[in-house]
Amino acid sequence: MKITPVPVCVISGFLGAGKTTLLNNILNGDHGLNITVLVNDFGAIDIDSQLLAKQEGNTISLKNGCICCSLQNDLVFELQALLSHPDGPPEYIVIEASGVSDPSKIINALKYPQVRDVFQIDSVVTLIDAQTIQDLEGDVKHLAMSQLDAADIIVMNKAADVSKADLKRIHDDWLYPSARVIETNYSDVPLDILFSLSGQSKALMDSSNHKHGHSHKGLFHTWHWKSDQQIDVTKLRSVIRTLPKDIYRAKGVFFSDIYPEERVVLQVVGARQEWSKDQYQNQDRQSQLVMISMKKEVDMSAIQEQLDNCVQGSIVK
Template identity: 95%
Template sequence: MKVTPVPVCVISGFLGAGKTTLLNNILNGDHGLNITVLVNDFGAIDIDSQLLAKQEGNTISLKNGCICCSLQNDLVFELQALLSNPDGPPEYIVIEASGVSDPSKIISALKYPQIRDVFQIDSVVTLIDVQTIQDLEGDVKHLAMSQLDTADIIVMNKVADVSKADLQRIHDDWLYPSARVIETNYSDVPLDILFSLSGRSKALMDSSNLKHEHSHKGLFHTWHWKSDQQIDVTKLRSAIMKLPKDIYRAKGVFFSDAYPDERVVLQVVGARQEWSKDQYQNQDRQSQLVMISMKKEVDMSAIQEQLDDCVLGSIAK
């Protein structure tokens, strides 16, 4: 029996980068999800007191979820244990990586064969404190590189505290071509970008066939692309690598004669593109791609052209 994998959001960043603020924003958010949070130790977190319900053993119960202080043990075992929770598996998991540990270890563990079918990485967010990042040296600098490397989305936090020029320097010194960056203060990250499952994020992805739509008080824009013809998947994969950097999420299904009984599925979360394929026997073989940006003016003409260029011709019936 195929189970629906539990989505996992991993938050990394140094102490003081704003992880706890983000965590509080998440726990206070109206995403409608019951969230289980895994942290390294309770001492390092400072959860809004009105959210707390009770603390028992290594778990703090919250009004809309719980926090387990258990990352000091083996993450794989901890995650497996969550699945056998008598109240059922968690709806959504947020892992707050310790400020001193390498988040790539968490990401690797989530892909181990024993758990990769039951958990799915929804997003990996790395917060950077723009006030301090330029001063890092040695092992701490190495760790920052690993945090940035692992990130689907990089949150440059506290941007109001530095000049435009300094901000640009951080971009030049630290970021990479495929980086998806959100500049914020107070870790104010739109949760619809972080969570694929939140009500609005789902609504955005599943919405109608409009070519271009904007919603959520103008914060998000979506673009749709579709084709009834078969697709050159190899070409498509390199086209998707060139998505505009303002696209934070995308989701698509594609059909090709190379995969006659399957459909190719794409999930884009920030800088990460996740391809998969699954069995598909249905007659309806329309390829579709929906993309979400956070900026109003995104030049989609180039990507439109590249996507059109992946169309091979009519699908064999």
């Protein structure tokens, strides 16, 4: 029986970028996930006393299902220990990287043979302080660049405190043109951008009438495409490679006569794509795709036309 890996979100960023504020938002958020948070120090985390259930040693249990564990030992050891927790393995893990560490070390640790089949990187999020990033120099600057290089999604925090010209300068000086960037304040990031679409996309895919949705004060747009016909996977890959950078998340399942007993599964986080196949025995062989984007920036009608042209037998317009 194939094991479904536990998704892991890695939060990175230099000192003062807003990582702890983001963790506080997650721990107090209405996300419906049983999250385990691995941090280096509890001290700065402001957990709402109404959520606190109990604290034992380096573990804090929360009433909303979250468990917060202090990352004091080897990461691989900590992850293995979580699998044998009395309450069962976590549904989702968030790891806060130290402000002076390179998150690629965490990413590499998750590839170790002991854990690679049971844990899977869901997203790597790097925060930057828009007020101070331009002041970084020398080794500190190289470290910040490494943190940005590892990111699927970049959160430019404290954006309201700098001018539009300075924001553009940060984009030009620090970020790749294809980078997925969210400009925000107080680490206010939509949780459906941070976390896997697994639960959300299932709800959308189970609804035949729900095609469009909005979230997080109308800034983000959830869009749903589906087809009952077989998909040309080669055409599909070409479309996915050219998705606009304002699409932050996508998840899809697709059916093709090339794989009669399997379905093609797609996960997109930022610019990173993961393709896989798995067994599928349900009678319903409907290809579906869910995407989250910046509402005002993406021409969804053009993307729908491109996806429609991936249906086998379709004529490219």
